[in-house]
Every structure is written in C-alpha cells, then in structure tokens.
Amino acid sequence: MIRVFGGTFLAVVFAILLGMVAIATGGADSLDAYLVISSLLFAIGMFGFLARRNAISMLMSVELMLNAVNLTIVAFGAFVEGLAVSGSVIALMVMAVAAAEVTVGLAIVIAIFRNKKTPLVDEYDAMSQ
C-alpha cells in the first residue's frame, strides 16, 4: 500500500517539478518553453536508445526522439510567421514516415526474434563471432 501511494506521490511531485521547467522558461506564450521541453524529451529518448537492452524499447525511444523533433517543428511553425502552415504540414509528413519506419522496424525485430529467440540486442552477436 505505502509503495503504491508513495510511488504515485513521487510521480505527481516529479511531474509538477517538470511542469515548473515549462513555466520557468516562459510559459505557453514563449518559444523557449517549447524548445526546452522538446530538447528534454529528445535527451530522454537518446538515453533510452543508448541504455536499453530490448530492441522494442530502443524503437520506443526512437519514437520519443521523433516526437521531440516534431514538437520543435510545430513550435517553430507556430511562432515564425512565414512557416505557420508549412510547419504543420511537415509535422504530418514526419508522422507518416514514422509510421512507415516503425512498421518496418518492428517487422525486422520480429524476424530476428524468430531466429534468435530473444529480443535483447546485446545477444545479436552473429556478426562479431
């Protein structure tokens, strides 16, 4: 019981702290805030891609990084006058390409899993033997 509520409490406190970052850099009406949170999300995704062992975890981290870049594009589109519509269109294109990427990536992971019986990337060492 204490574990569940302690974890929830910690999560809420941490979310408020992270939200404070967004406010401290200028709030919803400043470009800085959007760029800062998207760079934080990109760093989180990069950590996940470098640190996780599971291939699908790595793909999820790639998705986080793609979303961070998408947020940057949309934010610039919303604040730069000449880019307003093109920013949204580019974001939609990125989403479509991300869908194609994740389809092929997961198919590759499943095909490797069928041969090696493991989703952990550090056991895919056939090329280094």
Add this chain to the structure above:
Amino acid sequence: MGRAPGHTPVTAERPDVAIGDTIPFTTIPWGDALFALFAGVMLLSGLLVVTMRDIIRCGLAMMVCFGALAGIYVIVGAPLVAAAQVLIYIGAISVLILFAIMLTETKDAPSRLVFQTQAIPAALAAVLLAIVTMLAIVATDWGELATRFHTATDELAKVLFADWILPFEIVGVLLLAAVIGGVFLAKREREGEGPR
C-alpha cells in the same frame, strides 16, 4: 496587415468563454497551467518509458506521453497535428508496438537487467545533451518571435493539397512499400520454402 493568409494571431480568435482567461481566484492563465500540466506529464511518462522494468508498462507510458504531447499541440495552435497525433501515434503506432511486445515476450528468460552496461555513460551523455541544448536555447535571442499564430485548418488543407502535393503522394507510396515490406519481413516462412 501584411500577413500571409491563414496566419491569424491566437488572441484574435479566442472565443469569449464564461470561465475567463485565468484560473478562478488566481492570476494564472489557463494556457500556462495546461501547458505546464501537459509538459510535466509528457516528460514524466517519457522518463518512465526509458526507466521502467516491465516493457508492457513502458508501452502504456508511451501512450500517455503521446497523449500529453497532443495536448501541447493543441495549446501551441496546431489542432490538426494534435488530431493526427492521437490517430497515428496513440491509435496505430502504440498498438503496433504493444503487439510486437507481446509477440517477442520470452517466458523462459525474463531478463532482470533492462539496461546495457553502458547505461551510466549514456545517462551522462543525455544529461550533457539536455544541458547544452537548453543553454543554447535560453542564450539565443529569438527577437520578434514572440507572437503565436493559429493554423487555420482550411488553409492547411489548401497548402497540403497544392504546394505539398508531390510529397503527399510520395508518402502514400512510401506507406504502401512499408506495409508490403513489413508483411514480407514478418511472414513466417513455410517448411522447405527458403528465401529466393
């Protein structure tokens, strides 16, 4: 005015709602409060995606992260991108990833160690990247980029189907190729019928 068509300031389009611009009894604007909420939820669930041990929970946290990001898209003034985010990421990509997780789950080797040996250098590199990019963002003077513009969806449709029609069609072909490639890669090969 001198503005390109379709770029109207957000303040001009804000509807006259009864709840007011700020949270009742405070001076905090709704936009800032919701933005902080969505940003906090997004970053926290992003952290959970890369740190939790149970990979199914990682996938569910990723859906929360994408949903909060859709909220941020609404606040920044791109509602169509937010709708596409919900449809494509939460509706399609997350479900695909959850199915792949279930297909590749190994019963015999539940690995307790979810991190590589290089996790600590990776964490240092990520923190360094975040600090450097945040310093660069804060130190840059963005100058006149202080007004937020709202993207009108009909203008977006005109631009998408006029100026961007070639990339749009190419993306369609790319998606078809990805679907065929995915089916081919993930297809179970029959006995005695090797790849040619």
